[in-house]
Amino acid sequence: MSYDIHSENDFMTGPYLVVKIPEKEVDHYALYTIQSDCPDFIVPFNYKSVNGQVEIVYKTGAQGKLQYFSGELSQKEYADLWYSLIGPLLECGDWFMNPCSFVMSTDYLYYDKVKKSIKYIYIPSVNRYSESNAFTEMAVDVSKMMTVSDTLLENKVLRAIIKDFDPIGFLKMLKDNVTEGVKPEVEPYVEKFTIAAASEAIEVNELQGPSQNSKDDFDFNIQQNKKAEQNTENNTSGGYKLFGNKKKKELKSNAPEPLSISAPYIDKSEPVELTQNMSVISGGSGLRYIGRAHLPPFIEVLIDRGQIYTVGRFDAAIGKKQSNFEFDKKTKAVSRRHAAIERDTEGYKIIDLSSSAGTYVNDKKLQPNTPLRLETGSRVSFGNSGADYVWEVS
Numbered sequence: 001m002s003y004d005i006h007s008e009n010d011f012m013t014g015p016y017l018v019v020k021i022p023e024k025e026v027d028h029y030a031l032y033t034i035q036s037d038c039p040d041f042i043v044p045f046n047y048k049s050v051n052g053q054v055e056i057v058y059k060t061g062a063q064g065k066l067q068y069f070s071g072e073l074s075q076k077e078y079a080d081l082w083y084s085l086i087g088p089l090l091e092c093g094d095w096f097m098n099p100c101s102f103v104m105s106t107d108y109l110y111y112d113k114v115k116k117s118i119k120y121i122y123i124p125s126v127n128r129y130s131e132s133n134a135f136t137e138m139a140v141d142v143s144k145m146m147t148v149s150d151t152l153l154e155n156k157v158l159r160a161i162i163k164d165f166d167p168i169g170f171l172k173m174l175k176d177n178v179t180e181g182v183k184p185e186v187e188p189y190v191e192k193f194t195i196a197a198a199s200e201a202i203e204v205n206e207l208q209g210p211s212q213n214s215k216d217d218f219d220f221n222i223q224q225n226k227k228a229e230q231n232t233e234n235n236t237s238g239g240y241k242l243f244g245n246k247k248k249k250e251l252k253s254n255a256p257e258p259l260s261i262s263a264p265y266i267d268k269s270e271p272v273e274l275t276q277n278m279s280v281i282s283g284g285s286g287l288r289y290i291g292r293a294h295l296p297p298f299i300e301v302l303i304d305r306g307q308i309y310t311v312g313r314f315d316a317a318i319g320k321k322q323s324n325f326e327f328d329k330k331t332k333a334v335s336r337r338h339a340a341i342e343r344d345t346e347g348y349k350i351i352d353l354s355s356s357a358g359t360y361v362n363d364k365k366l367q368p369n370t371p372l373r374l375e376t377g378s379r380v381s382f383g384n385s386g387a388d389y390v391w392e393v394s
Contacts, residue, residue: 001025003129004019011367013059014059014061014369015061015369016057016060017060017108019123020056025125025126025127027124030095030122031054037095039092040119041087041118041119042088042119043063043119043120045058060110063113064110064340064351064369065107068111068308068310068337068351069337070310072147072148072322074149075150078153078154084118086170099135100128101129101130102120102123102129103120103122103123103129105138108120108121135165136162136165143161152177153177285302285392285394287389287391288389291386291388291389293386293387295386295387303341305344306343308341308342308343310325310341311326311327311338311341312325312327312336312339313331313334314326314327332385333356337353338353339351339352342371347374348373348391348393349373350366350372351366351371353368357385358383358384360380363381374391375391377392
C-alpha cells in the first residue's frame with residue numbers, strides 16, 4: 001500500500017514529514033503503543049484525526065539523513081551501523097509493529113549524531129507499505145554509501161546481503177569478524193566484491209540447485225529466536241510473528257504477510273561496481289572563494305540529480321576522509337562534517353549538518369538539517385572565520 005510522504009518545514013521546529021492514512025487502515029495497536037512509548041529507532045512523531053483520516057507528523061528536524069554522513073568507517077562503526085539498521089526489524093514486535101510497515105528507503109533513513117544510530121520512518125498501517133525485496137535493495141544502497149577499511153569484512157557483508165539474507169546469521173557474522181585493535185602481521189590484498197561477481201555466484205548456485213540452508217523468501221520470523229517461541233500463541237492471530245515479548249490482546253484486521261527478502265534485479269550485461277554509483281553528470285557547479293584567508297579558490301560540485309556532495313574538515317585524529325571535499329585540518333570554525341549540497345529536479349539545496357559554528361547563506365544562519373535552495377550568486381559561509389564562497393552554476 002502506498003501512502004504519500006510530504007516534506008514540510010517549520011521556522012521554529014525545522015523540517016518534518018507528513019503522512020495521511022484513512023482511519024479504517026490504521027494499525028491502532030502499533031500507533032498507540034509507539035506514541036506512548038516511542039522506541040529509539042523511530043523518528044519521533046505525533047498524530048491527529050481529521051475528516052476520517054489520521055495525519056501523522058514525523059519530527060525529523062533533530063536528525064539529518066543518513067546519506068549526509070556517508071564515508072569510510074572503522075570496523076566497530078561499520079558493525080554498529082548494521083546493528084542499528086537490522087536490529088529494529090527484529091525488535092519491533094515489542095511495540096506491536098510490523099517490519100512490512102517500515103519505510104525502507106535511504107531517502108527516509110535518518111542518523112542521530114549523538115547516539116550514532118539510525119532512525120526509521122514507520123507507517124502504522126494494517127496494510128503492507130514496503131515491498132518484499134525492499135530491505136535488500138535498501139541494504140545494497142547503504143553498502144554503497146558506507147564502506148569499511150577492512151575489505152575482507154566488507155566483502156562478507158555484501159555477499160550476505162545479496163545471497164540468502166539471514167539477519168541472525170548476519171549479525172553473528174559481524175560479531176565474529178570485528179577484530180578492531182588487532183592488526184594482522186601481513187595484510188593481504190583482497191579484491192573488492194562487486195554486484196557482477198555476486199551475480200556470477202548466484203548464477204552458479206542456480207545451476208547447482210538450492211543448498212540445504214537456502215530459501216526462496218525470508219521473513220523476520222519467530223522461528224529463529226527462542227524468546228519469540230514463548231509468544232507464538234499470543235501473536236499468531238495478528239500475523240505478527242516477530243521477536244517481541246509483549247502480549248497482544250486482540251487485533252481484528254487483515255494483517256499483511258510477513259516481509260520477505262529477496263535479491264534485487266541485477267543487470268548482467270555489464271559489470272557495475274557496488275561501491276560507487278557512476279551516474280551521468282550533466283553540467284558542473286561549485287563554490288568560488290571570495291574570502292581573505294588562504295583557502296581553496298574553487299570547490300567543484302559535480303553531482304547528478306538525487307546525489308549529495310558533502311563539505312567538511314579533515315580530522316587528523318580520524319586519519320581518513322569523511323566528506324567529499326575537506327578543508328585543511330587547521331581551518332578554523334569548519335566542522336568535520338559541516339554541510340551537504342543536494343541536487344534535485346529544481347536545482348541545488350544546501351543543508352547544515354548541525355555544525356558547531358553553523359552555515360550561513362547571504363549572512364543568514366541556516367537551521368540545522370533544514371534544506372535551503374541555492375541560487376546563482378548566493379553567498380555561502382562555512383562557519384564564521386573566512387571560509388566564504390559564492391555559489392555558481394555552470
